[in-house]
Amino acid sequence: MSKYDDIFVAIGVLFIVLLLILPISGWALDLLQILDITISVLVLLVAMYLKRAVDLSSFPTIVLVLTIYRVALNVASTRLILLQGKNFQGHVIRAFGDFVVGGNYVVGIVVFFILVIVQFIVITKGAERIAEVAARFTLDAMPGKQMSIDADYNAGIITEEEARRRREEVRREADFYGAMDGASKFVRGDAISSIIIVFINIIGGLIIGVLMHHMGAGEAAQVYTLLTVGDGLVTQIPALLVSTSSGIIVSRAASTSSLGKDILRELSQEPRALMITGAAILLLGIFTPLPTISMVLVGFLTVALGYMSSRATPRKEAEELGGSVPSGEAPHPGENVPSPGTMDISDIITTDTVEVEIGYGLIPLADRSQGGDLLERVTMVRKQIAHELGFMLSPIRVRDSVLLKPNEYVIKILGSEIAKYEIFPNRLLAMNPGMVEEKIEGIPTKEPAFGLEAFWITEDQRETARGLGYTVVDAPSVFATHLTEILREHAAELLGRKEMEMLIEGLREKIPSLVNELIPGIMKEHMVRKVLQRLLEEKVSLRNLPLIFETLIENGEKTSSISELVQKVRIALKRQISESAKSDDGYVHAVALSQALEEKLMETMTISEDRKIFSINPDLISKIIDAIASSLKKVMEKGHYPVVICSASIREAMARYVIKNIPKIQVVAYEEMADDVKLKIEEIVNV
Incomplete structure (x- = not known):
C-alpha cells in the first residue's frame, strides 16, 4: 500500500460530492457504474472470506460512502436521461434495459420492485435487527470482557502489550456493531430513495418527452421508463450486493473461518442427513411428474456427498483424538481408538508455580466493576517479590473454587496447598501488635502472616480500635500481606x-x-x-x-x-548482606557464638547430601537454639534488628537450625561483613 492512500481516498470522496453537481459524459457514467458494481462484488467476496467481523472494521464507513456514491450516480444518470432522451449514450444502463429485462419496461419495473422489496424487507430489515441486537449484547458484555482481560494481565498470563491489544479489540468490536446498527439505516434509506427516484424519473421523463420533445405518451413511456428502470437496476444490484455483505458480516458472530468453509463443514458434518435427503430427491424424481433427469442428478450428487462425508468423518475424529487412520480407510469395529483423555494430558500435568483459589464470597474483591482490587494487589506482590528476590516469578493464577468456604482462600505452590485462611470482605482486621491489653468486640482470629492476635471488626469500630493501639487493615491487605510472606518463605521453591x-x-x-x-x-x-x-x-x-x-x-x-x-x-556479596543486616541506626546488632561453642560444633560437623550439618545430641542443639532465641529477644527489645553471627566454616549448618526454628532471622559469617560495616556484638551464646 502507498503512503498516499489517505490522499487518494479523500480525493475520491470529494469527487463523489462533485458528481452531484458537475455534468459528466455517457462514457464516464459507464465507467463509474462499472466501478460501483466492481467495488460491490469485492465487498461481498471480502465479507464471505472474513473470519471475524471486526477484521473489516471500516465496513460501516464503506456502506456510507457507497450509498452516497450510488446517489451521486443516480443524479448524474437522471440528468443525462432527461436531457438526452433517445440520444442517451449510457451503454451500461441501455444494456440492463435491453438485455436484462428484454426491452420491456413493464417487466423491468416488476424486476426492479422485486429487487427493492427483497433488499428492503428481507435483507436490510434482518441485517438491521441483527446489528441492533449484536450492538446491545456487545455493549452489555464489555465489562465482563474487560474484567477477564484485567484478570489475565494481573495474573501475569498475558503481557501489558497483549492486554492493551485485547482491550482495543473489545473497544473496536463494540464500536463496530454500534456503527453497523447505524449503517443498516443507510442501506434501508438507499432502498427507499431508489423507489422514489424511479417514480420521479418516470414522471419527469413523461413530462419532458410529451411536452418538450412532442413525443407520444406510449413512446415517451417506452424511452424514459426503460432507461429509468435500467438505471434503477444498475443501482440496485450493487446496493443488493452491499446489503447482502452487511447481512453476512453481522450474522457470522460465531464463525471461526471463512463462510465457504463454515457452510461446507457444518452442512456435511452429518452424512446421514445428506444421504436421506438425496434418497428422497431420487424417489421424487422417479415416482412423481417432476423433471426426472434433474431430480435424479441432484439426488445422486447429494447421496455421493453424504457417502464421502461418512468416509471422512472417522478419520477426522481419530485425528482430533490424537490418533491416525490411513487415507481411505475407516477403523473397523472393535479396533482400539485413542482415548479422549490423551488430548488434554498437557493440561493435566501442567501446574502453576503459584496458584490462589478463592471462595465465591471473595469474587467481588477480584471484580473491578464492583470496586475490587485483589488482582491489582497480586500484581503488586509479584513486582515487590521480584524487586526483593531479584527474579520474576511466574504468573500467579487466581481462580474461584466451589470446594472452599465462601470467604476462604488457599495459596498453593507447585500444586500443593501451603496456606489457607478465611477473610471477611465487609470487615476490617484489627491486629494486636503485642502491646494492647484491652480486647475489642469482634470475631477473634489469628493474623495469617505473623500469627498475631486479631479481631474482625466493623467499619464503625475502626477509630476505636486505633485508639486502643490496634493496627487496622482491610481484607485485601490481609490477603496481600499473607501472600507476600508465603512467597518470601518459599522463595527457593519458586x-x-x-x-x-x-x-x-x-x-x-x-x-x-x-x-x-x-x-x-x-x-x-x-x-x-x-x-x-x-x-x-x-x-x-x-x-x-x-x-x-x-x-x-x-x-x-x-x-x-x-x-x-x-x-x-x-x-x-558481603556488601549486600551487610546492608540487609543493618538496623535503623546503621549498625549490625549481632548475637555471636562463643569460641568454645564454635569449636565444639565444628568437631561434630559432617557433610550430608552436599550440605553441612551437625551430628550432635538433639537436646544440646535445642539448648543452643533456646539460648540464641533468648539473646535475640533481648536485642529486639532494644529496638534493633538482630542477626546471628559465626565463622564461615559453621555458618551453613548453624543457619539450617536457626532458620528452621526462628524464621526471618539471618545467620551471617564474620567474613560476610563489609570492612567498613559497624558491627556490634550484643550477646554471646555459650552452652
Whole structure:
C-alpha cells in the first residue's frame, strides 16, 4: 500500500460530492457504474472470506460512502436521461434495459420492485435487527470482557502489550456493531430513495418527452421508463450486493473461518442427513411428474456427498483424538481408538508455580466493576517479590473454587496447598501488635502472616480500635500481606526452570559474555540453579546476578560442591548482606557464638547430601537454639534488628537450625561483613 492512500481516498470522496453537481459524459457514467458494481462484488467476496467481523472494521464507513456514491450516480444518470432522451449514450444502463429485462419496461419495473422489496424487507430489515441486537449484547458484555482481560494481565498470563491489544479489540468490536446498527439505516434509506427516484424519473421523463420533445405518451413511456428502470437496476444490484455483505458480516458472530468453509463443514458434518435427503430427491424424481433427469442428478450428487462425508468423518475424529487412520480407510469395529483423555494430558500435568483459589464470597474483591482490587494487589506482590528476590516469578493464577468456604482462600505452590485462611470482605482486621491489653468486640482470629492476635471488626469500630493501639487493615491487605510472606518463605521453591530461563535470558541481554562463559562450559544450568536456590533459602537476593556469575566463573572449576560455591558467593556479596543486616541506626546488632561453642560444633560437623550439618545430641542443639532465641529477644527489645553471627566454616549448618526454628532471622559469617560495616556484638551464646 502507498503512503498516499489517505490522499487518494479523500480525493475520491470529494469527487463523489462533485458528481452531484458537475455534468459528466455517457462514457464516464459507464465507467463509474462499472466501478460501483466492481467495488460491490469485492465487498461481498471480502465479507464471505472474513473470519471475524471486526477484521473489516471500516465496513460501516464503506456502506456510507457507497450509498452516497450510488446517489451521486443516480443524479448524474437522471440528468443525462432527461436531457438526452433517445440520444442517451449510457451503454451500461441501455444494456440492463435491453438485455436484462428484454426491452420491456413493464417487466423491468416488476424486476426492479422485486429487487427493492427483497433488499428492503428481507435483507436490510434482518441485517438491521441483527446489528441492533449484536450492538446491545456487545455493549452489555464489555465489562465482563474487560474484567477477564484485567484478570489475565494481573495474573501475569498475558503481557501489558497483549492486554492493551485485547482491550482495543473489545473497544473496536463494540464500536463496530454500534456503527453497523447505524449503517443498516443507510442501506434501508438507499432502498427507499431508489423507489422514489424511479417514480420521479418516470414522471419527469413523461413530462419532458410529451411536452418538450412532442413525443407520444406510449413512446415517451417506452424511452424514459426503460432507461429509468435500467438505471434503477444498475443501482440496485450493487446496493443488493452491499446489503447482502452487511447481512453476512453481522450474522457470522460465531464463525471461526471463512463462510465457504463454515457452510461446507457444518452442512456435511452429518452424512446421514445428506444421504436421506438425496434418497428422497431420487424417489421424487422417479415416482412423481417432476423433471426426472434433474431430480435424479441432484439426488445422486447429494447421496455421493453424504457417502464421502461418512468416509471422512472417522478419520477426522481419530485425528482430533490424537490418533491416525490411513487415507481411505475407516477403523473397523472393535479396533482400539485413542482415548479422549490423551488430548488434554498437557493440561493435566501442567501446574502453576503459584496458584490462589478463592471462595465465591471473595469474587467481588477480584471484580473491578464492583470496586475490587485483589488482582491489582497480586500484581503488586509479584513486582515487590521480584524487586526483593531479584527474579520474576511466574504468573500467579487466581481462580474461584466451589470446594472452599465462601470467604476462604488457599495459596498453593507447585500444586500443593501451603496456606489457607478465611477473610471477611465487609470487615476490617484489627491486629494486636503485642502491646494492647484491652480486647475489642469482634470475631477473634489469628493474623495469617505473623500469627498475631486479631479481631474482625466493623467499619464503625475502626477509630476505636486505633485508639486502643490496634493496627487496622482491610481484607485485601490481609490477603496481600499473607501472600507476600508465603512467597518470601518459599522463595527457593519458586525458582523453577522457567524462572531460571527468564533470569538467564535477562542477564544475557545485558552481559552475554558472563552467561556464555559460565553455562555450560564451567557449570551446567541446573547446578547454577541449585546455588541460587540455596541463596534464596537463606534470604539472599539475586539482584546482583552479574557478581554471582563472576564468582561462580572464578570458583566453578575449582570445586563442584554446592556448599562451597554458596559460601564463596556469599562472601562476594558481603556488601549486600551487610546492608540487609543493618538496623535503623546503621549498625549490625549481632548475637555471636562463643569460641568454645564454635569449636565444639565444628568437631561434630559432617557433610550430608552436599550440605553441612551437625551430628550432635538433639537436646544440646535445642539448648543452643533456646539460648540464641533468648539473646535475640533481648536485642529486639532494644529496638534493633538482630542477626546471628559465626565463622564461615559453621555458618551453613548453624543457619539450617536457626532458620528452621526462628524464621526471618539471618545467620551471617564474620567474613560476610563489609570492612567498613559497624558491627556490634550484643550477646554471646555459650552452652
